[in-house]
Amino acid sequence: MSLQTCLVLAVLAFGTLAGCAPAQPRLPERSEADLEAELADSARRMLDELIEFRIRVKNVEHALTTAAARHCGDLSRPRAGAIVANVESFEGEDLRSTIARQEILGEPPTVLHVVPGGALDRSGVRDGDLVLALNGRAIEGGGQFAQSVLELSDPNARLEFSRNGERSSAMVSFDRSCPIYFDLVDSPLIVPWQVEKFLIDVPHGLLQIEDSDDVLSVALGHQLAHALFDRRGESESESEDRADRLGLMIASEAGFDVRVAPDYWERVAREYFWLILPAEEVSVWQDRKSRARRFDQWPHRDIARRMALIRAASLVRGSPGSGVSAGPD
Amino acid sequence: MRVLRTTGPLQDTEARNHRSIRLGAALCAITALVSCTERTPPSLGQPPGTPPAVVRETERLLGLALDHWIENIIRLQRVSQKIRLAGRDLCTEHLSPVLGIAVSDPDHLPQALLYAAQQRFGDAETLPVVAVYPGFAGERAGVRVGDEIVLGDDGVKGASDVYAPKTPPGEPVRLTMIRDDERISLSLDHDSGCEYYAVLRAHEVVNAWATGEQVIFTSAFMRYFPGDTELALVMGHETAHDIHFGTGVFLPVRASSYSIRAESAADYVGIYLATMAGYSLDPDPEFHLTLARNINRLGRRGYTHPMAHERIVALRETLAEIHEKRMRGEPLLPTVQ
Numbered sequence: 001m002s003l004q005t006c007l008v009l010a011v012l013a014f015g016t017l018a019g020c021a022p023a024q025p026r027l028p029e030r031s032e033a034d035l036e037a038e039l040a041d042s043a044r045r046m047l048d049e050l051i052e053f054r055i056r057v058k059n060v061e062h063a064l065t066t067a068a069a070r071h072c073g074d075l076s077r078p079r080a081g082a083i084v085a086n087v088e089s090f091e092g093e094d095l096r097s098t099i100a101r102q103e104i105l106g107e108p109p110t111v112l113h114v115v116p117g118g119a120l121d122r123s124g125v126r127d128g129d130l131v132l133a134l135n136g137r138a139i140e141g142g143g144q145f146a147q148s149v150l151e152l153s154d155p156n157a158r159l160e161f162s163r164n165g166e167r168s169s170a171m172v173s174f175d176r177s178c179p180i181y182f183d184l185v186d187s188p189l190i191v192p193w194q195v196e197k198f199l200i201d202v203p204h205g206l207l208q209i210e211d212s213d214d215v216l217s218v219a220l221g222h223q224l225a226h227a228l229f230d231r232r233g234e235s236e237s238e239s240e241d242r243a244d245r246l247g248l249m250i251a252s253e254a255g256f257d258v259r260v261a262p263d264y265w266e267r268v269a270r271e272y273f274w275l276i277l278p279a280e281e282v283s284v285w286q287d288r289k290s291r292a293r294r295f296d297q298w299p300h301r302d303i304a305r306r307m308a309l310i311r312a313a314s315l316v317r318g319s320p321g322s323g324v325s326a327g328p329d
Numbered sequence: 330m331r332v333l334r335t336t337g338p339l340q341d342t343e344a345r346n347h348r349s350i351r352l353g354a355a356l357c358a359i360t361a362l363v364s365c366t367e368r369t370p371p372s373l374g375q376p377p378g379t380p381p382a383v384v385r386e387t388e389r390l391l392g393l394a395l396d397h398w399i400e401n402i403i404r405l406q407r408v409s410q411k412i413r414l415a416g417r418d419l420c421t422e423h424l425s426p427v428l429g430i431a432v433s434d435p436d437h438l439p440q441a442l443l444y445a446a447q448q449r450f451g452d453a454e455t456l457p458v459v460a461v462y463p464g465f466a467g468e469r470a471g472v473r474v475g476d477e478i479v480l481g482d483d484g485v486k487g488a489s490d491v492y493a494p495k496t497p498p499g500e501p502v503r504l505t506m507i508r509d510d511e512r513i514s515l516s517l518d519h520d521s522g523c524e525y526y527a528v529l530r531a532h533e534v535v536n537a538w539a540t541g542e543q544v545i546f547t548s549a550f551m552r553y554f555p556g557d558t559e560l561a562l563v564m565g566h567e568t569a570h571d572i573h574f575g576t577g578v579f580l581p582v583r584a585s586s587y588s589i590r591a592e593s594a595a596d597y598v599g600i601y602l603a604t605m606a607g608y609s610l611d612p613d614p615e616f617h618l619t620l621a622r623n624i625n626r627l628g629r630r631g632y633t634h635p636m637a638h639e640r641i642v643a644l645r646e647t648l649a650e651i652h653e654k655r656m657r658g659e660p661l662l663p664t665v666q
Binding site: 024025026027028029030034035038039041042045046049050186188189190204205208209266269270271273274276277303304305307308 | 387390396444533548553594597598642666
């Protein structure tokens with residue numbers, strides 16, 4: 001080997017060692033077929049979990065809003081008691097293509113879930129049935145079905161549906177309920193919040209940390225009570241106290257065991273300590289559709305003062321159906 | 330002598346036998362937002378006439394929140410310090426001693442918790458040790474949970490000097506502590522690891538990121554992913570980013586710091602780091618889907634990171650590669666070209 005070659009080799013070796021040519025990781029090869037199979041599988045798993053979350057929220061929503069109906073007076077409206085969906089009910093291209101490819105949802109809106117004991121359940125409608133028409137009016141989407149039920153002046157209506165390709169119809173006597181709706185949203189928060197007069201956002205984070213529908217009923221009941229009973233001009237503590245008291249009452253009347261309430265609010269306090277002691281330095285953001293919110297605009301502050309009432313109310317309402325009724329003040 | 334209040338599960342686990350722990354609460358705090366501002370613990374700030382029961386409840390809840398914060402720190406540091414040791418050979422000159430202890434750190438404690446920390450630890454200028462991990466230098470030298478590391482001595486100005494001391498290689502780390510009201514001095518014969526240590530931040534976005542010096546995890550991340558293995562996967566990924574920033578190694582040519590190529594490389598190196606640290610990653614993970622669901626980004630293009638299903642396939646193949654290296658008895662290092 002000549003001296004020249006040696007020098008070249010030495011320079012090359014030095015260059016590599018000194019990082020002149022940065023070492024790059026050699027990533028494993030990935031086959032297109034593997035990627036495609038994984039995408040379908042991921043979408044399917046994600047869809048299953050989303051549907052499971054929606055079912056949990058729907059069951060609790062139905063129980064709470066029907067139990068609260070008597071407090072809503074003229075506002076009360078019929079409620080479907082089911083998740084009826086079509087492809088448009090889900091966001092995301094790959095979720096939608098999975099839904100289409102696996103024929104999970106057909107052209108007419110499909111019943112994904114019937115709330116046990118609800119109106120559709122009592123009328124014999126089952127998961128997988130296709131919803132065709134309500135009182136002769138064609139139903140083309142999940143949202144349109146919910147809206148049509150909401151607008152019924154008579155809660156007794158004729159529902160046309162098909163099962164295994166066979167058309168049938170049934171008289172449905174829809175339950176009366178407070179016209180509040182819960183919408184599942186992508187957010188890590190563990191407290192729901194009100195976005196519109198009749199709409200409450202339920203973040204994934206709450207379902208992520210809690211398997212118990214009792215806990216869900218406490219969180220949702222509180223926000224439902226805010227939506228129904230908050231009044232202009234009242235102080236924040238007045239409105240929180242009423243939401244705590246009525247929320248627990250409604251959840252208890254709906255059949256949930258609300259003795260879990262102190263634990264839930266303690267968990268909220270542990271995670272969101274700025275609700276215990278406001279300190280302006282922490283900035284904590286809430287992201288929904290890029291709407292940021294500083295923590296000092298969060299609801300449910302003043303949590304330490306509220307705990308005594310929450311503890312007492314959760315005990316009074318402890319056993320499901322204890323029937324203690326205070327009514328709205 | 331002040332006896333630690335016992336409020337929550339913390340006392341049942343790693344912080345048992347805390348005694349007389351004090352905390353330098355009036356420290357010059359360095360946060361990402363305010364550099365070097367004097368912070369004083371807030372008073373309870375409740376209006377006059379607040380019933381004593383409400384004051385007590387406020388203190389109790391703040392104690393629970395502090396326990397929870399410290400539990401998160403203990404978990405974060407446990408995973409972080411294992412990953413840092415595992416990455417020793419990849420971090421080249423960006424090394425520091427890894428002592429295997431966690432402290433309650435007033436510099437990174439949220440304002441609202443300073444009050445609770447002062448109530449619990451007192452206001453002396455010390456860093457209370459809240460965890461000592463088995464197999465590390467701290468345990469070998471006899472550091473105990475409840476010891477208070479004295480600030481100002483041995484060049485210790487804050488938690489960063491405990492997590493990544495600037496001791497020259499080959500020299501032991503000296504720490505002065507208060508234990509049972511007595512000053513003791515310990516010499517820690519340490520191992521070296523990557524200097525990039527982990528920091529917890531209160532934030533309601535499920536996220537973690539690398540700064541080039543540290544790895545930051547949000548409180549929402551810690552809640553969303555309660556397992557050490559999932560934490561290790563992301564810790565590895567972020568540490569790989571820090572290695573890119575610091576050494577230039579593993580940075581794909583012509584890749585900006587935030588490109589799908591760079592993120593894939595960080596995933597790849599991160600899986601190695603987590604495996605080298607002793608975590609057995611699940612080849613069929615929920616993690617990516619949970620993350621994708623949270624940001625509703627399954628199969629959505631135009632995002633800085635690879636898509637969930639791409640990351641899952643890459644994870645599986647990287648784990649297979651690691652398995653083969655193990656079978657062949659080769660060192661567990663990322664393959665480079």
